[in-house]
Amino acid sequence: MINQPPYPTVLKPYGHALVQLARQREDVVCLSGDLTRQTEVDLFQEELPERFIHAGMAEANMISVAGALARRGFTPFVHTFGVFATRRPLDQIVNCVALPNLPVRIVGFMPGVSSPGGPSHQAIDDVALMRALPNMTVVDVADAVEIRQAVVAIADVAGPVYLRLKRGEIPVIFDQHHEFSLERAHVVCDGEDVVIFASGMMLSSALAAAQTLEDAGVSVAVVNVPVIKPLDRATVIAAASRARVVVTAENHSIIGGLGSAVAEVIAEEGLARRLRRVGLMDTFAQGAQNAAWLFKRYGLSTQDVVDASWQVLGRALEAPRAPVLASPPGEYAPV
Amino acid sequence: MFAAHRGLSNLVVLLDANDSQVDGPVSSITTLEPIAQKFESFGWAAFDVDGHDVAALSAALARALEQDRPAVLIARTSTAHGLDCLPEGADGHFIKISGALVDDALAELEARL
Numbered sequence: 001m002i003n004q005p006p007y008p009t010v011l012k013p014y015g016h017a018l019v020q021l022a023r024q025r026e027d028v029v030c031l032s033g034d035l036t037r038q039t040e041v042d043l044f045q046e047e048l049p050e051r052f053i054h055a056g057m058a059e060a061n062m063i064s065v066a067g068a069l070a071r072r073g074f075t076p077f078v079h080t081f082g083v084f085a086t087r088r089p090l091d092q093i094v095n096c097v098a099l100p101n102l103p104v105r106i107v108g109f110m111p112g113v114s115s116p117g118g119p120s121h122q123a124i125d126d127v128a129l130m131r132a133l134p135n136m137t138v139v140d141v142a143d144a145v146e147i148r149q150a151v152v153a154i155a156d157v158a159g160p161v162y163l164r165l166k167r168g169e170i171p172v173i174f175d176q177h178h179e180f181s182l183e184r185a186h187v188v189c190d191g192e193d194v195v196i197f198a199s200g201m202m203l204s205s206a207l208a209a210a211q212t213l214e215d216a217g218v219s220v221a222v223v224n225v226p227v228i229k230p231l232d233r234a235t236v237i238a239a240a241s242r243a244r245v246v247v248t249a250e251n252h253s254i255i256g257g258l259g260s261a262v263a264e265v266i267a268e269e270g271l272a273r274r275l276r277r278v279g280l281m282d283t284f285a286q287g288a289q290n291a292a293w294l295f296k297r298y299g300l301s302t303q304d305v306v307d308a309s310w311q312v313l314g315r316a317l318e319a320p321r322a323p324v325l326a327s328p329p330g331e332y333a334p335v
Numbered sequence: 336m337f338a339a340h341r342g343l344s345n346l347v348v349l350l351d352a353n354d355s356q357v358d359g360p361v362s363s364i365t366t367l368e369p370i371a372q373k374f375e376s377f378g379w380a381a382f383d384v385d386g387h388d389v390a391a392l393s394a395a396l397a398r399a400l401e402q403d404r405p406a407v408l409i410a411r412t413s414t415a416h417g418l419d420c421l422p423e424g425a426d427g428h429f430i431k432i433s434g435a436l437v438d439d440a441l442a443e444l445e446a447r448l
Contacts, residue, residue, distance in 0.1 A: 037358075054358065
């Protein structure tokens with residue numbers, strides 16, 4: 001079962017889940033790169049100060065320290081915004097973490113254009129950078145239920161993990177029976193005309209787009225793909241084979257992320273399905289007063305997912321209009 | 336290191352030393368001091384000045400330009416300096432200014448013109 005938008009939201013599901021994990025596991029240590037409250041680990045700092053390390057705004061050093069801690073048997077969780085977690089210390093991630101295949105968990109908040117803070121703060125290439133690294137697991141989760149389970153699931157991964165998280169109010173899309181899996185993508189609904197593969201914040205947009213398309217007589221499958229690497233190829237192949245056309249939706253550049261990963265599978269399997277990738281169209285974004293405007297400006301709205309599906313299906317008429325969903329304070333609706 | 340090695344005497348860095356970062360005072364997270372000696376040990380000339388004192392900044396800048404090596408002005412500042420209407424303990428790194436505070440701040444600044 002899934003909730004309907006606008007979704008209820010919760011605060012700091014990740015921060016609470018990490019504290020809970022650390023209470024059960026002495027090996028868990030927490031590093032923060034000068035964004036302690038923003039990455040929800042002020043909770044960890046208060047509860048378990050002896051295992052909290054203020055690394056300061058020095059991400060290359062922070063990653064190196066985490067690699068060294070992992071070599072000594074600790075399980076370090078490293079926290080900052082996605083741009084500073086991946087792009088800035090990339091060489092240290094390669095040499096101190098990914099190459100030695102160490103269990104460092106790199107947690108990057110504020111994905112894509114969810115930040116109105118301009119290109120310096122908008123992680124539009126973090127998934128691509130991390131996906132390109134051998135040994136790295138890449139996770140981009142959609143809601144609070146998945147976040148809580150993902151924290152536990154990634155704790156036992158043998159190698160490094162990049163976990164990409166929304167900052168602030170986190171929507172609750174799934175009910176408590178939902179099961180997050182590191183191995184399997186999740187077919188939320190099945191359909192035969194178009195399959196939409198979505199990750200992270202774009203899952204809610206994909207679900208809303210599916211509703212609009214169904215109302216217009218299109219049969220839509222939605223597949224939630226929180227684990228972009230290793231990709232669940234079997235589910236991608238099965239869902240793409242059943243549908244006539246494929247759409248991907250990610251809050252990220254269309255180059256190197258979910259869209260690319262799905263395209264590779266489709267091509268390698270010779271599936272001959274037309275594909276449209278919804279995401280940042282090989283462009284930097286910009287600063288703005290709010291994120292909602294950016295989602296529209298850069299083609300990441302529900303309507304953009306509807307339009308992409310409609311066009312790739314080759315429908316001649318105008319695409320149906322997605323209703324504008326109100327997002328009252330404390331609740332979340334996709335743009 | 337590069338600038339000193341190359342003798343870039345026309346390079347002057349204005350360093351805003353405000354002891355402020357997101358998680359609190361920089362000095363509570365990572366010790367940066369002694370900043371001047373660090374630059375000097377890299378072959379730079381260093382001038383420690385009150386960053387809110389325009390005359391002192393101007394004088395230090397003139398001296399910095401006379402050096403035969405790169406120079407840094409370490410301008411000691413506060414992110415909350417210059418507005419008495421700011422609440423006690425305001426954090427200039429993050430401050431969100433309400434409508435009422437905007438009016439107070441504008442009145443205070445205009446009174447100074």
